[in-house]
Amino acid sequence: MACSCVVTGMPFARRRARHSIAARGLWVERPRDVQDQGGRPLARDTAGSRYDLEPLLxxxxxxxxLLTPxxxxxRRIKAEWDARQLAAGHRAWQPLPVHPLExxxxxxxxxxxCQEAALRRHLLDTPLALRVWRQAIEEDERQGDYSxxxxxxxxxxxxxxRNQLLRWQVNPADPGIAARFxxxxxxxxxxxxxxxxEIQLQxxxxxxxxxxxxxxxxAERPASRASTxxxxxxxxEVPPLLRAALDQCCADVQELPQPAAAAACQARAYADRNSELRAVARWARETCAARPQASIxxxxxxMRGDRQRLEYLLRREFNCLDADYAALPVNFSTGWQLAEVPVMRDALTALSAVNAAVYVQDVLALLRSRFLQLPDRHSTAGLAFVAKLHDHGREQVDAGALRTLAKDLRLGEVLLSCAGMRQLRERSLPSVWAGHFHQLLTLWGWPGEGGLDSxxxxxxxxxxxxxxxxATFDAVCGPMVYSEALALLRQCCQDASFQPRTADSRVQVLGPLEAAGLQFDALWLCGMQASQWPAPARPNPFLPLSLQRECAMPHASAEREWHYANGLLQQYRAHCDTLIASYSQSVDGAPELPSALLKDFSWQATSDDEGPPASWLQQWRERDVETLPDAVAPLPDAEELARIGGGSGLIEDQSHCPFRAFARRRLRLQALSEPSLALTAAERGTLVHQALYVIWGELGESAALQALxxxxxxxxxxxxTSAAxxxxxAMRRLAVGHACIAQExxxxxxxxxxxxxxxxQREPFVVVAREQRQAIALGALQLQLQVDRIDRSAIAAHGDSASPVTIIDYKTGSCEATQWLGQRPSLPQLPLYSVASQAPxxxxxxxxxxxxxxxxxxxxxxxxxPGIKDDIARATSRKEPLDSxxxxxxxxxxxVQRLAQEFLAGEAAVDPLNSGSCTYCGLQSLCRIGVTGEGAAPEEEA
Structure with a gap:
């Protein structure tokens, strides 16, 4: 057999091999060396720690x-060996035979x-094995009485x-064992x-x-056993199966004696988890500054629950939140789910949108994604699509409706092209679906036109x-439809952990098992609560508890967990110079005690500075603040006034809050509609308007109503009501559903x-106009109004066409006539109609x-x-006393004239009339009323 060697100083390229399913089952690809864009080697996950090779020499x-857990x-041991060879001046050397045991x-x-056909099998990785398990479970579920x-x-x-049964060499087919099950x-x-x-495997x-x-x-012992x-x-510990397999393959198996515990051990208590993580991040930064060569x-x-919080705190301490985001000198041992990283999340969402309902927020994420080629996302048509998407009124939108809404965009073109692909409606093997998905992603323009970072x-x-x-799932799956294939791809991405290949880092963040055996100058153990160290027993529910305890399987008993946790702690103490253990005195509001494993640690007093870092405070004190008065906007010119237009809502906005009028009418900003499973209050109001329009169109006067x-x-x-x-x-009716429409x-x-x-109950009247459009000029401001209804007394209508009229506005929500009064009336619509009316x-x-x-x-x-008051003095006495x-x-x-002139003068102060003015405004993120400290006056009494 040709020997392998490591050669430095000789650049070379390797082509990635692509294996068939059979090859995947028999061969394991050697991990590739990784380089950055400058050709410098990147460490996978071994940076920041060291290892003493002397006991191994x-x-x-x-x-x-050399076999590790x-x-x-x-990898750490191999990296130290390679560094040792380089330091000795060697340019080529035999690779160190160090491997994980399994x-x-x-x-x-x-x-x-390769030599004995009886031993050949197609090797299943974890996703494939889980697929076979799922098939077995679902088949049993169909035949059983459970779900x-x-x-x-x-x-x-x-x-x-099953893995525990194999590792501890327990055969469930044995009659005695099966009886216990x-x-x-x-x-x-x-x-x-x-x-x-088992039947599927065989x-x-x-x-x-x-x-x-x-x-x-x-199998029989190999001839090479004597020399291995x-x-x-x-x-x-080594499970019985692995110990027996080792004995079968090796003539001599030794265990490296664990060095004596020599670490200086300290214990610290913190009020809660956030305080503990803040202290850890601060310690890491201070230790790096004091000991630049130390491994931490x-x-x-x-790791799953605390990684995100700790990473932010570390970035804050090392000042790596903004431009220096990639300069964080920290390596995390566990990555993210591949399905959660933005570039893959957007790819999976794009594939889902092809033929299934998707959430509105996911469609918006697709539009914002820089990993998809949707160049018109910010165009006028794109903004109109976003508004229509929200007006659709549902949290989810199906593929057909999405194609219709996006027909004027590149998004609609992509969805239409996908809908025309007949192969997406057929059942195919996973390997065929892999090709279809690749074709679809290419159609979406994934992974985008812009450059990707490392x-x-x-x-x-x-x-x-x-x-x-x-393609490997062809071995365990039959033909499937699009949704099943996409669910399989999504599951693969969820099961896959993405671990970035980064440069050497001095600080390592690890899980308890991953840190075992690694050597550090300083090591900090987080979360050493009594409830977690040792962890509570968690026996597997599918194995008899007595069997698990009898075999001393993992998590079977409190005694075993204690032994396991104590063993880990002793390894930590033996492989670092300084060991700090900390715990939170309160977790989720429940009090906690320190782990009993810390009994011989020396306790140190702690203080938690919850304020921002000193460097941030210094920057705040030295800031150069520039203030910009924004309560007055530039005056609108004639061209802008012609664009503004609008109706009574403009005056209402100006009365409620000048900034609201400026943002809505001049900046043309509108809050997006919220999804609703039923008709909204505004839609119900529109139904009433439409129905009454039809009714009075047929009746025309009260006499016809009385005779009806x-x-x-x-x-x-x-x-x-049918007309309304x-x-x-039509799309809104479909979204709400037939049952809801019938109820409405x-x-x-x-x-x-x-x-x-x-x-x-009214005196006789004639309906003079319905939904009448009127124009009014308030200085340079031109408004177009639409009056719901105008009535005249039946007697006056027959005698004089210029007789006084009653102007009516339909309301389905709460309303009072007093809302027309004051310097800033909250509902100025009808007063504006009175100003615009040609008739008295x-x-x-x-x-x-x-x-x-x-x-x-x-x-x-x-x-x-009835309900219309004619005592004006009494009706107006509380707000602005008037006599007639x-x-x-x-x-x-x-x-009305004053409000119009304020708008024309550019008055745009954030000055809400009352707290109700902000309730349905939707512009709080722009005016920042809750952030700047400005607020609304208490609600005025009606």
Missing amino acids: PYIGQGYV NLRLA GWLQQAWHQRA LLQVEATASQAQQA RLDTDCSTFLRWHEAF ERNLATGLDVIALLQA RALLIAFD GIVLDD LEFQQVEEGYRQLESL AADAQADLLVRA IDALP QRYLLALLEEWLETER VEALAFAHVKARHTTYKGLGARQVA WPELLERWHET
């Missing part, structure tokens, strides 16, 4: 194979399988149970799954990583790797019937069309309808 000289420690045993099986909520999690736990429902169910899983000639080690252990010797490094380790007991480039590479891995028979009125209301419903956008129509029928009874106005009224509260509310020269109706009309004219 005698074994290396005697030809021992994990890949991280093996990986080395699998390589030994591979070498035997699982989380099949993926159950399959993972079942695989863990059948005493428990969960265990007996697992036994059925296990039998189905029928397809498949095997997991532990299966091939079991094959190796059961192994040294176990940093093992607390941080052990997190909850991390993104690595993520895209890993994404393509997962796409290629779909019950059957005729019922028919009229059905026609009116039909006026809703029934409610509307009852409401209108109640309202017509209110109308019958004798009354203004809200038609309050609300169930069980139907009435008129208004003011006038006389009481033309003409005086009130004149005051409204002045108020």
Whole structure:
């Protein structure tokens, strides 16, 4: 066999091999060396720690194979060996034979399988094995009387149970063992799954990583055994299967003695988890500054829960939040789920949008993504699409509706092209779907036109790797539809952990197992609460508890967890100079005690400075603040005034808050609609307007209403409500659903019937106009108004066309006539209509069309309808005392003109009329009213 060697100073290129499924089963690809853009080598995950090779040198000289419990420690030892050879001036040397134990045993099986056909199997990686487990579980579920909520999690736990049985050499097919399984429902169910899983492996000639080690252990001893010797490094325990396989392959197996604990041990207590993590980050920065060459380790007991918080705090301490984001001298041992990194998250969302309903926020994420080629995202059509998407009113939008809404955009073109691909509607093998997905991503322009940084480039590479891995599922899956194939790809990306290949880092953040055996100058253990160190027993629910305790399996008992945790702690103490352990006195509001394992640590007093770092405070004190008065906007020119237009809403906005009028009318900013499963209040109001428009179009006057028979009125209301419903956008009706629309129509029928009874109580009148458009000029400001209804007294209407009118505005929400009064009326719509009216106005009224509260509310020269007050002095006494109706009309004219002039003068102060002015404004993120300290006055009494 040709020997391998490491050569430095000789640049070379290697082509990545692409293997068939059979090759994937028999061969393991050697990890590639990684370089940055300048050709400098990047460390995978070994930076920041050191390892003392002196105790290993005698074994290396005697030809021992070095075996470690994990890949991280093996890489660390190899890196130290290579550095030692370089320091000695060597340019080429034999690679150090150091491997993780299970990986080395699998390589030994591979070498035997190349020579002995009986040992050959197709090797299943974890995702493939989980797929076979899922098939076995789902088949049993179909035949049984139970239903699982989380099949993926159950399959993972079942695989863990089988792995424990293999490692501890427990055969569930043994009658005595099987009998113990059948005493428990969960265990007996697992036994059925296990039998189905084993049958699948045998029928397809498949095997997991532990299966091939079991094959190796059961095979005859190889001839090379006599010359093979192994040294176990940093093992607390070796499961029986691995020990037996080692004995089968090696004539001599030694364990490296653990050095005596020599670390200076300190313990610290903090009020809560945030305080503890702040202290860790501060310590890391201070230690780096005081000891530039020191190797520093941080052990997190909850890497998934605490990584994000700790990374932010470390970036804050090392000042790596902004421009120096990539300069953080910290390496995290665990990566992110590949499905969660932005470039892959957007790719999966784009694939989902092809033929399935997607959430509105996901569609917006696609538009914002720089990894997709959607160049018109910021165009006028793109902004209009966003508004239509929100007006659609649902949290999710299906593929067909999305194509329709986005028809004017590149997004619509992509979706239309995807809809025309017939192959996406067929059942195909995973390998075929891999090609289709690649084609679709190319159509989307993924991963974008702009350049990718180093991390993104690595993520895209890993994404393509997962796409290629779909082909391996042909061995365990049959043809599937698009949604099943996409779910499989998503699961692969969720199972894949992306670990960036970064340059050497002095600070390592590791999990408890990953830190075992590594050497540091200073090591900090986080989360040393009594409830976590040792961890509580967590026996596998699919294995009999008595069997787990009998075999001393992981997590089976409190005693075993204590032994395991104590072993880890002793390794930490033996491999660092300074060991700091900390715990939180309160976790999620519950008090905590320190771990009993810290009994011989020396306790140190702590103080938590919760304020920002001193460097931030210094920058704040030295800031050069430039203030810009923004309460007055530039005056609008004639061209802008022609664009502004608008109706009564402009005056209402100016009255409620000058900034709101400026933002909505001049900057043209509008808050986006919130999704609603039913019709919104505004849509219900529109239905009432539309129905009453139809009703009075047919009736025309109160005399026709009084003469209307019950059957005729019922028919009229059905026609009116049907017309109102039909006026809703078709897509909105579809989104709300037929049942909801039918319920709304029934409610509307009852409401209108109640309202017509209110109308019958009025004096005779004639409807002069419905939805009448009027133009009004307020100085240079041109407004277009639309009046809901204008009535005249029936007697005056027949005698004089210039007789006074009553102007009516329909309201379905709360309203009061007092909202027309004051220097800044909250509802100035009707006063504005009175100013614009060509005919004399004798009354203004809200038609309050609300169930069980139907009435008129208004003011006038006389009481033309119940609810309209003609005592002006009494009605206006609390806000602005006026004596007569003409005086009130004149005051409204002045108020409307003044508000218009304020708008034209550019008044744009953030000055809400009351707290209600901000309720439905939607512009708080722009005016920053809650941040700047400005606030609204208390709500005025109506």
